[in-house]
Amino acid sequence: MAAHHVLLLGGSGKVAQLLTPMLLQRSWNVTSIIRNPDQVPGLQKLGENLSGKLNVLVRSIEDVKSEGQAKSLIDEVKPDYVVWSAGAGGKGAPERTFTIDRDAAIHFIRASVATPSITKFVMISFITSRLQKPAWWDQATWDTEHARTLKNLEQYYQAKVAADQVLVEESKKRKDDFAAICLRPGLLTMEPVGKVSLGKIPTSNGTSSRASVANLTALLLDAPDVKSCWLDMLDGDEDPEAAVKRCIAEGVDCAEGEPRETRKMVVFVRAATPYCPPVVVRPAVVAIPPPPPPPSAVIIQPAPIVFPVAALPLVSMVPVTGLIAAPNAVILRRIA
C-alpha cells in the first residue's frame, strides 16, 4: 500500500509539531502548512532521520476565502488525509477567529469532502464545542461549563461549533469511504503522552496533554476501521491505543444528542443589552423539507421560545432553523 500523505493545516502549532514526527515515523508523508517563512528551517528539522518525507509549504490559511481556494491547495498537495490543527488562538483582531477557526475550516472541510481521494479528516476541536447538554453530562456540569465557555470564549465557541456541525453534515455526502473525526480535548498542556479518557466523558473540566492529542490523532488516522465520529478527550486512565480501539468497536460518537435538524442553519443571538427584557425568538418559518429540489418553506407557526432574563447572560446562543424574529436581540451569525 502506498504511504499516506497528510495535509497538516496549522503545521507550526504546538500540537501539529508533536504530531508531525509521529506521522513521519509511520513512513507517511506530511505537507505542513505554515504562514511564517522564518519558521521553515525549524519545521524541517522535525523530519530529520525519519522515514516519511516532510514538505513545509508557506501559505496563509486566512487567505483561503472559498471552498474553491481550499480545493486548489488540496489539489496541489494531493493528500489522502487532512488534519486541521490551526487556530487564530486569540491573536489579532477578534474577527480572525471567525475567518480561521470557522470560515477557513469550513472551506477545507467542504473541499476535502468534495475530493474523493481524501478518506479521513481530523478536526482538532474542544470538548465544550456543542449545542446541547449531552446525555452523559449532568445539568449542573452543562450549565457551569456552557456558561464559562460563553463568558470566556464566546467567539471561539461559535466558530468551533459551526465548523464541527458542518463536518457532520458534509461527511454525510460521502459513504463509508470517508471518516470525519472530531477530536475534542480540554485545556491543553505540554505534558508528555499519557493515558487518556476518550469518548463520552461526564465532564469537560480537565486537561489534555498536547502530546496525547497528537498521539490520538495519529492512532485515529492509523485505524483502518474508524468511522465518522466526535470523540471527547481528557487526560485519564486508559491506554490510548486501547481507548481508540474501544471507541471504534463500541461506535462511540459524542455528536449524539446534538440537534441534527438545526444543522442546516445555526443562528447566534446576542441580547441587545445586559438588562434587556426577555429575548423572544420566533422561528416563524421552519424551512427545508428534505430533500430539495425545489426547496420550499413550510410555515408551522411554532410557539415562540422565550428566555427569561435570569437564564440569559449577555450572550446567548440559540440554534433555530429558518427565519427568526428577535425584536430585542441582535443576530450575530447565520450559517446556512
Ligand SMILES: NC(=O)c1ccc[n+]([C@@H]2O[C@H](COP(=O)([O-])OP(=O)(O)OC[C@H]3O[C@@H](n4cnc5c(N)ncnc54)[C@H](OP(=O)(O)O)[C@@H]3O)[C@@H](O)[C@H]2O)c1
Ligand atoms: N488552547 C487550548 O487549551 C485548546 C483546547 C482545546 C482545543 N484547542 C485547539 O487545538 C488546536 C491546536 O492547539 P495548539 O495548542 O497546537 O494551537 P497553536 O499552537 O496556537 O497552533 C495553531 C496554529 O495555527 C496557525 N495559524 C494561525 N493562523 C494561520 C494562518 N493564517 N495560516 C496558517 N497557519 C495559521 C498558527 O500559526 P502562527 O504561529 O503563525 O500564528 C499556529 O501555529 C487549535 O485548533 C485549538 O483551537 C485548544
